[in-house]
Amino acid sequence: MKLKGVDTMATEIIMPKAGMDMVEGTVIKWLVKEGDKVETGDPILEILTDKVNMEVEAETSGTILKILADEGDVLPVLTIIGYMGEEGENVPDAAPVQAESQDKPQERAVAEAPKEEKKEAASQPKSEDAYDVVVLGAGPGGYVAAIRAAQLGAKTAIVEKQYFGGTCLNVGCIPTKTLVKNAEILHQIDHAASRGIIVAKPEIDMAKVKQNKDKVVKTLTGGIGSLLKSNKVAIFDGLGTVKNDNTLEVTDGKDAGKKISFDKLIIATGSVPMIPPIPGLDLPGIMTSTEILDLTEIPEELVIIGGGVIGCEFATIYNSFGTKVTVVEMMPKLIPNMDEDLSAELKKQLKKSGVEVMTESKVEKVEAAGDRFKVTVSGANDTEIEAEKVLVAIGRKANMAGLEEIDIKKDRVIQVDDYLRTSKENIFAVGDITGKIQLAHLASAQGMKAAENAMGQKKKMDYRYVPSCIYTIPEIGSVGLSEEEARKKYDIKIGKFPMNVSGKAIAMGETEGFVKIITDKKYGEILGVHIVGPNATELVAEATAVMKLEGTIEELGDIIHAHPTISEAVMEAAHDVHGECIHLPKK
Incomplete structure (x- = not known):
């Protein structure tokens, strides 16, 4: 927090500039109210910057005299958002600050939206409980869809019964990767002696491990809530039950009983752990990934x-x-x-x-x-x-809660076309509920496309180049066809480069694994790339980009890779497809 004296007047509380590139911040939550006394170092409000939550602390002791900014306001840095000082001190006559920057992203997005959609929204204002787009579920598919729809000028609402970020942020991708990082640290300690570093056997405090995991999750889920608010997405707390007359009723939550109408609906209810019919799995203490x-x-x-x-x-x-x-x-x-x-x-x-x-x-x-x-x-x-x-x-199965009454084609999953549209013209579905590939990043990509299509565009989903990542030791990254799949359709050539020949991998002491590239022999098309080794989940992005841009194996091999890096193994495997790898013995 930045505090600035005003002669004998109260001290200004100013939106801080927490970094060189920060130009604005979102007021997430005031932790104090007018009249509260605070000491130096006490947290007084929570803001969002660059998708990261941070607490702003008082740099002096005093009383909170005036709060000018509302929660959810997006404000330029150095904006005066309140005053503090001694009781009775004068506070300048000031109107509540105007959150001008809050509207700008949406105004820019509206300008980019199809003209016919803007005219419709402008000529037909919605009643309080009516929305252009309603999103059911705030997981990685849902919250992205809601923000994108809002960017395109839609009056948007999102309904979530449990938590922002869905399975991924709360009980999936993010918490497990936080634990995986602990595993990597322990792995490094276990192998430190071979590098001349003698370390005592580490002790693990699982209570603190869980505490750290929970802190990471809270930071990211709080950020999603703030992003939704800053894009003026209305948030409803509860289970959304969809009716057949373009309405949705909220049940089992803080907003239970509220009814919402929609022009377009995007279903993003995700999935839940699957329990097989094995005797005994209903015993107390049996765990799922949650x-x-x-x-x-x-x-x-x-x-x-x-x-x-x-x-x-x-x-x-x-x-x-x-x-x-x-x-x-x-x-x-x-x-x-x-x-x-x-x-x-x-x-x-x-x-x-x-x-x-x-x-x-x-x-x-x-x-x-x-x-x-x-x-x-x-x-x-x-x-x-x-x-x-x-x-x-x-594995996991589609979460159909709240969708019992809706008349669309569904069985164990909801059927969608290449544009994420269900059998009903105004209803879309994204993420695990569609039965495609159960990956958070695919759900987000679908969410973007569904929102754009709901707003009148025609964006087709392409499932050919969806990378998969496994956070084991060593890591695994994969994109495209497996060797078994490729052989059924193509005459193939394969290049392979082991990590135990990579200079960087040897220097790191992480020599397990390989890069394997599968190509079409006739045209040099890259059909699949499979990586085991350090940073494999990052390396697969290069392969995905080249494949998406229809680059050939010759073009991939011709890219100059920095030395020494693990990424060189991708280049070497590309060279090996034609038996031209410099750093492997001739076959």
Whole structure:
């Protein structure tokens, strides 16, 4: 906070300039009210800048005399937003500040919207409970759709029954990656001695681990709320039940009983963990990917039912924490839908780190064994496993809550066309509910397109180049066709470059993994890129960009990559497609 004296007048509270590039900030929440006494260092309000929440502290002691800015206002830096000082001090006569910048992004977006849409919105003002676009669900697909619709000039509302950010930010991508970072730190400590760094065996305080995870989640979800408010999106708290007459009723929340009408509806209700019909999975203490994030003690043993992305990431996390982890997967390989070489490498690395991996194995039942569990497994591994905890991670299913009455084509998922439109002309759907690829970044991309199409544009979804990331140790990044898929359609050539030949990987001591590139032999089209190794989840972005721009394998190999970097392995694999890799022995 910046405080500036005004002679004998009160002290101004000013929107701070928290960084060279900051030009405006959003008032998220006042933590004080007029008349409150504060001491130096006390937090007095919360602001948003660059999508990050921060608390503004008092730089002097005194009384809050006047608050000029409302919560949700977007204001230029150095704007006076209040006064503090001694009781009875004079406060300049000042009208509440005008949040002019709050309207500018929307005004610019309206200018870019189709002309016919702007005219319609201008000539037909909506009543208080009527909206151009209503979004059901505030996950990575929903909140993006709502903001984009608002940018295009729509009067927009969003209905959310639980929390901003959906599964991804609250019990999915973000919290798990926060835990993965802890696993990476422990991995580095475990290998520090080989680099001449002697470190005592680390201790893990799971209560603080959870506290840090919760702090990260709070920061990001708070930022989403502020972004919605700054774009003037109306927020409704509760479960939205859609009727068949262009109305939606809010139930089971703070806004229960409110009815909203819409011209266009975007459904983004996401998914929930799937529980298979295995006897015993309804026992108290059986966890899904939601409950395991709230553990405050490290379990001695953990059985993970399911060897997909979720199961393998939690295996990495808790194995690094010192838990004896067993992964049971019914299919012949881990991450069954991905390239065979990725699956084989992941299994090798998990086993090398101490995880027991059972593929082609089925959990028959789970029984209570005192305060523990007994898991009966059949198939390639006929055995019984005793464990303190059991995690069910076989996947997720579409969340149809609130959609029971709506007359659109739906079964286990909602059917949409390439423009995200359902069987009803004015209703769209995005994210996991559509049954496409269950990834947060795809949901966000769909949300953008659905909002644009709802506002009269015609943007088609392209699912060919959707990158997938797995945050194990080492990481995995993948985009395009697997080798198995490519062989069914093309005459292919493959280039491969191992990380144990990469100078940067050797210097880092992270030599496990490879880059594999699959191409069409005739035209050099890049069909798929699969990476295991350090920074693989970042490296896959380069491959995705080149493929999206229809670059050939020759063009990828011709790009000059900085040295020494892990990214050089992508260039080397491109050269290897034609047997021209400089840093591999001639085949």
